[in-house]
Amino acid sequence: MQILELFGQFLYDLRTRKLRVFLAVSGIAWGALSVILLLAIGDAFHAASNKAFHGMGESIVILWTARTTKPYAGMKPGRSIEMKADEVLRMGSEVDEIGMASPELTHDGRTLEFGGHRVKAAVAGVIPEYEQPRNMIPMPGGRFLDPLDIEGRSRVIFIGNELKTKLFGDTDAVGHTLFVDGRPFTVIGSLTKKIQTSNYSGPDEDRAFIPYTTFISMWGNRDVSNTVLVPATPGDSEAMKRAVYRHLGRRMGFDPQDEAALQMWDTVEMDRFVNWFFWGVKALMGLGGILTLGAGGIGVANIMFLVVRERTREIGVRMAVGARDSDVLAQVLLEALLIVFIGGFLGFVTAAGVIAGINALPIPDWLGAPQLSPTVALVTVAVLAVVGLAAGYAPARRAASMDPVRALEF
């Protein structure tokens, strides 16, 4: 079949049956617009939520020690388990399943002072390796802690972005000296603003971070508030958690089967759930769009039935001059696809406009800016093709199975 003739036919229909073609095309355009917008918004929401959720960190496990519930080696249940920082570091080096273990010592309500500004905030003692998994990205010109800071118990401090604004306003904080409970600290960096929807001891933007060694020298060798763990095998938090129970059970004297002795917040597991959840949300939104498009497809099918009926005689002529059934079938099918793809194209252009419009508005960070991603485009094209073939098939079959004599006498 020749595509040019098909276009000629379409243009002729467009001229002679404007309203009908317009309705068919706009039905599809509307459906395509719904599919594209819903998919794009769903994607953006998923990406934004992922980012926000990972504000706290990606694939990390937060560990707290708690109380035993089982007797162990002659000790009664109900014993409180506590850990010092060196115990955490030892665990990190001895347990193969752990990729990184950082102690986190927290002291709430410390007084931070700079140039007459005074703020109460939590100060945490951590190690340099805490930076990457917890998404502690310094603003340009600044840095997080380094090994020398730990070794030298340096009086250096990394501050959250809110804290920085409260103390320094818009001016650069790096290199300035602030006072923590009256003792001077040099600011080495401040946090880049991030979206963080989950936390365990307050959002990072309101906290300050110092070397854990400095923390101990200031406030004594306290028990850690919690530990941040990263599995050695990315995503395999289960093996790591079991190894942690075995190791700490032995070291701290509790039954490794006593799950209540430790509490762990596994964001890997949570990630998996959140991902499934968003796939569900996106599938539902996509389905909504696809159903709308399906309604447009039914419109096209109707119109193709009408077209086939109107062109009965023409189909007879085509058969008389040698068109095979498959030629007639292909023609009707291609025409349905043409209507669907022209409608789809218009829907796509409209969607691009609407998305540009949405992005010109102030979109809340948690919703995310919708994008016309290649995936969205690909899914839309595939759905359009299916709708076009489905809409064209029944009318095309009817056309192809006509009796040439009856068609000519129609």
Add this chain to the structure above:
Amino acid sequence: MIRAENLHKNYLMGRVTVAALKGVDVHIHAGEYVAILGPSGSGKSTLMHILGCLDTPSSGSYHLAGEPVQGLSRNQLARVRNERIGFVFQSFNLLAHATALGNVELPLVYNGSGRRVRQERAAELLERVGLGDRMEHRPNELSGGQRQRVALARALATDPDVILADEPTGNLDTAAGEEVVKLFEELIAEGKTVIIVTHDLEIAHRARRIIQLRDGRIEQDSSPPRWA
């Protein structure tokens, strides 16, 4: 060229079976100019449809150019129509959206000819029927006679052996009809087989042989070939 024997065609009209053809024998040789004449309901359209491979007989045998036609599939029949038969209809049956050139190209589309070949052949045929200056016109921009000449050019596109014309002058005035009939006569001179179905005696008498049908039977065959 055409050898049809004992053709029967029955139609089911509701619960009644109507016999449109009741045992028709037709032998037509290559290069013959035949008119099939008869009142409406005589079976002449049915006969033409069967001879044109648009329809199949209920019983009887039909050989076209030595090849048996009965038992062929829909696709095989389409191929036979495309290669061996050119149709001319009373109401022209041109595609409204296509130009004269596009209409003449149509049979070539279905035999898989390339664009270039199609256009050259179509242009040559339109020149031949005297419409060289109307190639880009659509049917609604042409007169009845011009439309029928486009249809004739289309019938000749694949250079078929047989031209089947169903009341080709029925919708034309005398002058336009005369031009079309002259074109048929030219084709005869070139060795084509032309079969015209008509109830117009004047047109029929221009043919060299008249087959007269009545009630599904051949009533009279003016010059049955001696060699049949």
